[in-house]
Amino acid sequence: MVATLKDVAARAGVSVKTVSNVVNGYSFVTEDNRRRVQEAIDLLGYVPNIGARNLRKGRTGFLTLAVPELANPYFAELCGLVMNAAAEHDWTVLIEQTGGVRERELTVINAAHRSLVDAIILSPIGLQPTDLAEAAPGTPLVLLGERALSAPVHHVAIDNVAAASAATRHLLDLGHRRIAALGDQPGPHGTAALRLRGYQSALQAAGLSVDPALIVPAAAYSRAEGTAAMRRLLSLADPPDAVFCFNDMLAVGALSAARDRGLRVPEDVAVVGFDGVDEGNYSAPRLTTIAPDKAAIAEAAVGLVRAALQDGAGQPQDVVTPFTLITRESTRSFAH
Amino acid sequence: MVATLKDVAARAGVSVKTVSNVVNGYSFVTEDNRRRVQEAIDLLGYVPNIGARNLRKGRTGFLTLAVPELANPYFAELCGLVMNAAAEHDWTVLIEQTGGVRERELTVINAAHRSLVDAIILSPIGLQPTDLAEAAPGTPLVLLGERALSAPVHHVAIDNVAAASAATRHLLDLGHRRIAALGDQPGPHGTAALRLRGYQSALQAAGLSVDPALIVPAAAYSRAEGTAAMRRLLSLADPPDAVFCFNDMLAVGALSAARDRGLRVPEDVAVVGFDGVDEGNYSAPRLTTIAPDKAAIAEAAVGLVRAALQDGAGQPQDVVTPFTLITRESTRSFAH
DNA sequence: GAGAATCGTTACAACGTTGTACCTTGAACT
DNA sequence: AGTTCAAGGTACAACGTTGTAACGATTCTC
Structure with a gap:
């Protein structure tokens, strides 16, 4: 039903990999081939299968953002800002509602969609300090608006x-x-x-x-x-x-x-x-x-995620954002 | 880093497929094996790789819900309700903000994450009736709160x-x-x-x-x-x-x-x-x-998605929800 | 003009999962 | 005892993509 690289390749008369190269802007492709491939892509309406790409690449391009409740305008506004900040670095945000319930917060940090997201940003309410031991290792975790937990985790909050x-x-x-x-x-x-x-x-x-x-x-x-x-x-x-x-x-x-x-x-x-x-x-x-400063919180959270993914597990950062x-x-x- | 079926299988001393069968609750597995596999899963903290599962199964378990802006509490409340309704059928909702901009609405219906979602629920603002021709074929589309488009697309709205x-x-x-x-x-x-x-x-x-x-x-x-x-x-x-x-x-x-x-x-x-x-x-x-009745809108939208995915492309439905x-x-x- | 370097392209394997087909084992029938 | 049957399990291929290695073709170098 949906066009794949194979379909595009067949139509353009090139190999699958050449199409992939065009799509990703890689290496050296003749102008002629590039044009033919592009035409085939437009014609077939090809869109990359993100799941397959993730599977191959390891990186997913998704972040989990878990908040207690969207109906609270503070969190709604914050979600919008995080989505914008994340979009600047080609991330898509997966929003979860925890209801502030500890059990659902635990699900977020230790399992839910783990393989689908590069990192997790959580605004915790019910979470206990010891619960952080359950956090999925290897997936960076940033906590928002919560400092008292004082565990070795990235934090962003005002004072x-x-x-x-x-x-x-x-x-x-x-x-x-x-x-x-x-x-x-x-x-x-x-x-x-x-x-x-x-x-x-x-x-x-x-x-x-x-x-x-x-x-x-x-x-x-x-x-x-x-x-x-x-x-x-x-x-x-x-x-x-x-x-x-x-x-x-x-x-x-x-x-x-x-x-x-x-x-x-x-x-x-x-x-x-x-x-x-x-x-x-x-x-x-x-x-x-x-x-x-909600925008600063959003920026800082995404920034910490970026840093964590680049440097691996460095020292947990504690970012204090301004308020008025x-x-x-x-x-x-x-x-x- | 992250445990896979293979790791679990090795630890439990069974084949990969048997582990898969346990995870999915399939067919016949001896109590003994089931227990050993479960132990290995717990020990290794195995979580299925959703991307790989999607790739194999075709179904993704994700819905796109695109609204103009989360900062508008109407849409924030609606998002929460759609997420709840979707969760009842094991769907996770991917929220997008369009800003009411036609171009971004177009991106939503014809491309964005197409391969990652089973269906798209869109609350359109800038969209023109003719734009619906661009909708990704094969991916069910439900429009919210918009009736005047009157194109052959599923609709949910009040009068x-x-x-x-x-x-x-x-x-x-x-x-x-x-x-x-x-x-x-x-x-x-x-x-x-x-x-x-x-x-x-x-x-x-x-x-x-x-x-x-x-x-x-x-x-x-x-x-x-x-x-x-x-x-x-x-x-x-x-x-x-x-x-x-x-x-x-x-x-x-x-x-x-x-x-x-x-x-x-x-x-x-x-x-x-x-x-x-x-x-x-x-x-x-x-x-x-x-x-x-926002809950009714959410329920109806998810219901239409379910119906569309089951029956294939049937007649587009026009659901009128109540208001007070x-x-x-x-x-x-x-x-x- | 032979060898090296570069460009452009391709075949193949692999990511983690599940459907299909097949194999093994033991028990229940003639 | 031979046949059938079902339960329980496995090997393999495939989903769509990209990294690797290798290949053919061209150009460059001395």
């Missing part, structure tokens, strides 16, 4: 502690004293733990104590969870005057909950998010947020 | 005209008379044309004339374009009292523009969106929208 601290300090600078942290999650190794640490250190640096009642968990980093968690905060006897949300989805949900209670943001309660998604620039009020605090209406107009 | 008409009628029922359409795009075959037709027919059915000044274009279906277009509308000498946006991103942008002008939604101007993305449930005010009008605050509290 989560510093970023969370900056967000909290921003609220402190505006005069807020009863600042909540929304989005805590179990486990000492997750992103939540790092952001919580940054939050706590900023409070302590300001001479404030940390009130456990103001640290609320979120089962998932979704808008719905943000709303639910914010409702709990607003129902406290002594509710917060500001909330640092561990991601923008939670923050959007929190804004919605505040609005439902008839509270003004930022006058009654200020809100800071984390992720810098486009959506936050259109919420009401517009969302102050920590914006990681974008102040918008959800905190800005507060006057103390 | 865009009816949906747009329902949205407009909703505004009419609420008493609005000066209703704008936001998001027009050139070309007689695009989604925009269908939604515009539905808008017009609803107006005419109500005995109203269509004011061309109230039909504003949008270069892209993004929040930023929605804001820009809404500004133009609000600057008219005789501005609209309601706006039907051709997608939710435009609507979110429009809400932002209205807010910047100090207008109340829906009291001063009502807004309806299209896509039913989660974000619209958290905007201020919450967005009334046409919500296509979700009324929320951006229109609801209007009293006329």
Whole structure:
């Protein structure tokens, strides 16, 4: 059905290898042959069989990019950027959704499509440090946004502690004293733990104590969870005057909950998010947020993959990418 | 480096084919051999080479899903659902971004990774009806959300005209008379044309004339374009009292523009969106929208692929999936 | 003008897998 | 005892591609 090199060769009256040489731009082919082969290719609509090529060459031209969920715009945006960065080096990206479930993350790093991809980029959530021993040897692995694992693996991330601290300090600078942290999650190794640490250190640096009642968990980093968690905060006897949300989805949900209670943001309660998604620039009020340089993360991840494939297994790199605090209406107009 | 069937066979003391039989659960293998092979597999960490298997079997287990942009949550949500639906039938989805550019859509349908995928699901934007002649023969093609092409290709979509008409009628029922359409795009075959037709027919059915000044274009279906277009509308000498946006991103942008002008939604101007993305449930005010049943679209698309691969090239199917009008605050509290 | 160097092309093997055909073994029938 | 039969296993070829080695043809060198 589909044309192969053999078909093209037969039509052009040359050997299979000569066609292959034309396709790959190799070595020396007479102008005459090159033209005849090209005509045959166009005529038959020949397209190389990538699987066969991979089989022969060893390199596949594919990368796995595993994220918790595409429905989260942070990851959707990130996927798009990684795809672009990868395309610059002729890689195609195979996106997987893990749902943040440890078991599926394990599948990604130790087996799934191993023979089909040159490397794996994973944004882990449920993964435990010891799990990395299961990683497929020989396939470079780059972890995104997760530093606490601190295992000998390539990492790309912002400084989560510093970023969370900056967000909290921003609220402190505006005069807020009863600042909540929304989005805590179990486990000492997750992103939540790092952001919580940054939050706590900023409070302590300001001479404030940390009130456990103001640290609320979120089962998932979704808008719905943000709303639910914010409702709990607003129902406290002594509710917060500001909330640092561990991601923008939670923050959007929190804004919605505040609005439902008839509270003004930022006058009654200020809100800071984390992720810098486009959506936050259109919420009401517009969302102050920590914006990681997503393009830099994508570039760095692909760069690490390239380096790992060239040099073999060198020292695991730890790339720290920049972030900025974008102040918008959800905190800005507060006057103390 | 990576273990192959041969390595496993050597270790287990059986032939390569017997190992293959164990891996695939085929035919008759003694319990003893099966156990020994399994042990060798576990020990060596054997994983089948998918490329080689594809080469041998013809079927690849991959689908291409090409969407304009992952950053648009409608497509991000849709991708997630298609991936889930595909996973039920052991397919892995290869996501491509076309940017809505005709040339890249053409690449998708006629060449890219053709040999690597069993079928192609495309959400077209720039594609012209005649372009479908370029589609790779032998690889089933399913188009999403696009009916006007009306070529002999599988289609899955809601009834865009009816949906747009329902949205407009909703505004009419609420008493609005000066209703704008936001998001027009050139070309007689695009989604925009269908939604515009539905808008017009609803107006005419109500005995109203269509004011061309109230039909504003949008270069892209993004929040930023929605804001820009809404500004133009609000600057008219005789501005609209309601706006039907051709997608939710435009609507979110429009809400932002209205807010910047100090207008109340829906009291001063009502807004309806299209896509039913989660974000619209958290905007201020919450967005009334046409919500296509995205899960149904995903299921239908994968179902069509399955049918096409089983029956060969049968009659192209035209699947119409349901939608609902979700009324929320951006229109609801209007009293006329 | 004989040998060497270069260009252009080709046959062959191999990548890892599975379908086909065949072989072996033992048991169940006449 | 001879025949049939099925289960269990194997060897081989093939999928489409490219690297290697080798070959024929031309040109260059002294």
